[in-house]
Amino acid sequence: MSGQGDLLHVVTADNITPARLRLSKAVVWGAAAILALVALVQALNANGQIDLGFTNWRPTLYAFILWSVALCWAQVLGKGEYGKRSLFVLPAALFVVSMVVFPLIFGLGIAFSDWNLASPTGRKFNGLDNIRQMWGDPFFWNALKNMVWYVLAILPEYAIAFGLALLLNAQIRARKFFRVAFLMPLMLSPVAVSWMIGKSMLEVRFGPISRLARELGVDNPAFFSSPEIARFMIMAMDAWTYIPFMMIMILAGLQAIPKELTEAAKVDGAGSWRGFWEVTFPLMLPVSITAILIRIIFKLKLADIIINVTSGGPGGATDSVTSFIFREYRDRSNVGYGTLLAMVYLVIIVIAMTILMKLADRWMRPKF
């Protein structure tokens, strides 16, 4: 989708009088003035200079909504047909900007302060103290290290998903049944999964998997007491929920491969093994990379299962960054430090994803 020129050409015969143009400007700036005024009054009220009895910042929010509506309206007033087009994108853009960019800037302010929500002293700016604390926090680095492991676990997931997609794409009966059955884990909420699998099926005394393990000769099956096994269990549960996701993307890619190509390979004498590696797999590379990138993005948000099954234990071995910050907030209700950690995490993610996307771009470009 190139951004050059409209795909839809419309001849606009707008007749925008100077008065209308002035009105549109007046609407925007008037609403902005109201917003500024309300915000100013509220700020004064919050500082205690004047007392108007506001208990919260809702009026400012309403003024902001008013301004947004005014901005959209003014687009049509001032630019006519062209303004109506921008009305398609403007609401979503305003929504995202106000919901992401503003909280992020606000969050930057929080990140450099000591702010315990439970204590009445309120926010205290403490400069770089949080960074120093982070530098010496072994649990945070441990959580980051765990994230690397969790992300690496995507490779076996991908292999399994690819295998299942190949099977579903083969000549089989009851394909629809298998597809629905394979899709099921994705529909379940991670919280329910963490009870269903993590807390009951893996329960040491009565869980069916523990029973199976005992049958197989493991004396004392404990799934969440040693760090490595606990981490593996979390990976397995997460894989269980998300393998269908990758499988379906890969399946869609497989179905889009023209039959002629695989047939031609067969005619040329390639067995199924060579046919796969030299025709199917290279053709699937773009889809695979997309699927893996999206999966990485989802994996970086991993928290629900960890919070509910191990809450980071034993000794932080299963912590993801998200679950660690969640616990940090739950235990100390200090928003400042948690926000700083989250910001650092965001920076790391953005850098890592940019590098990954650049690499992926290079791989996807045809070599010959």
Added chain:
Amino acid sequence: MSDQIFHDSATDRGHRAKWWTSRILIYGILLLWCFICLFPIYWTITTSFKMAPDVMKGNMVPWVDFTPKWLGWRSLGLSPDTIGNESTVRDEFLKRFYNSAVISVSASTLAVVLGSLAAYGLSRFSYRFGFMKNDDISFFFLSQLILPPVVLALPFLVLYKSLALLDTRIGLILLYTLTVLPIVIWIMRDQFGSIPTELEEAALVDGLSIWGAFLTIIMPIALPGMVAAFILSLVLTWNEYFFAALLTSTNAVTLPVMVASQTGSQGISWWSMAALSFAAILPLIVIGILLERFIIKGMAAGAIK
């Protein structure tokens, strides 16, 4: 004449044996994976009908190993003999269920409306907001996908506190809309990209305005895509736990938070937890079975270009 004259050659017979082994292998793996996918669900359903001794003995098959009892469902107030009575647990459950339903449906609707409009605009017109052109705007929307929820969670906690939006449904709806918006835009951009512009051109020649053409001509064509985006958003928002756990306390608590708080307390009343878990996942199982087509369509949108 008992001798057979024509034989299959050895290669052909070998081929058939190979065919059978590959069949058995394929179906074996498929069934094994089916078992892995469905067993936890089966386990949850059966456990909700068990009693303490059944759990401890590890009985698996109803009517063979154990007789199903309504114990778990009675504690939720949903068994046949308690369904008519007053039950605080059931009221609580229904309230959470209602919260979840309202929040996920409104958030998905809002996201589909905002996202479809934006995706349509981006696929048809060229914009220029300051330095941002179409590709930049698309990237801006899609890049929200990378943003981990934890980055927004604490600032929102503070913001919502000062806006008195903490523990309200509106607050969660806005946040959930934000989290699914990039996915909706991704799916819908694909969808609109595949609709030829000649359709609108014809409509415009016939005198419709741009918005009229969009609402009466394009929307009906893109409806399957919108449904797919809606269902996918519904699944994601219904299951969301992290924001709900942080931002709600009493009024707006959603079903996953309730399940988490119930199952967090260790104990061996598995039957009631199983009943609760199963009641929480049931709507999505139904959606998954009935609307599987749309979910797959939605997820495949990004895969094929």
